[in-house]
Amino acid sequence: MTLTDALADHPARASFDLPELLRAVEACQACSTLCATCADSSLALEDGVMSDCIRRCLDCNVICAATATILARPTPNGEAWSAQVRACIASCRECAVECERHEHISCKSCAQACRACEQALQQLLAAAA
Numbered sequence: 001m002t003l004t005d006a007l008a009d010h011p012a013r014a015s016f017d018l019p020e021l022l023r024a025v026e027a028c029q030a031c032s033t034l035c036a037t038c039a040d041s042s043l044a045l046e047d048g049v050m051s052d053c054i055r056r057c058l059d060c061n062v063i064c065a066a067t068a069t070i071l072a073r074p075t076p077n078g079e080a081w082s083a084q085v086r087a088c089i090a091s092c093r094e095c096a097v098e099c100e101r102h103e104h105i106s107c108k109s110c111a112q113a114c115r116a117c118e119q120a121l122q123q124l125l126a127a128a129a
Helices: 003-008 018-045 051-071 079-099 105-128
Strands: none
Touching: 003 018, 018 051, 018 079, 018 105, 051 079, 051 105, 079 105
């Protein structure tokens, strides 16, 4: 069984766009993982220049993980739900901007994941409207 199966069988499945929801959950999970990897890689550089990057990545890691968990429980979805999604969009945007400043592969990968997550969440909000 997969998340797709569980959400497709969810009693409130008529209240959400399954493909958009799955895309958003998967994007949040991928972003969370890549943010953790980027933060760890940046810590290993030990040059002190990466402290802002590390902070952004750690914040985005936590926010994306929480958002994925919340989205995997699609009901209810009120103001707190949309505020969480918007907070995740903002965190992804801020993290991407920071990571795009660096040439490290982990930062480039993280920035791409953040941009993909930001886009998936924006599409989810549009579908929910």
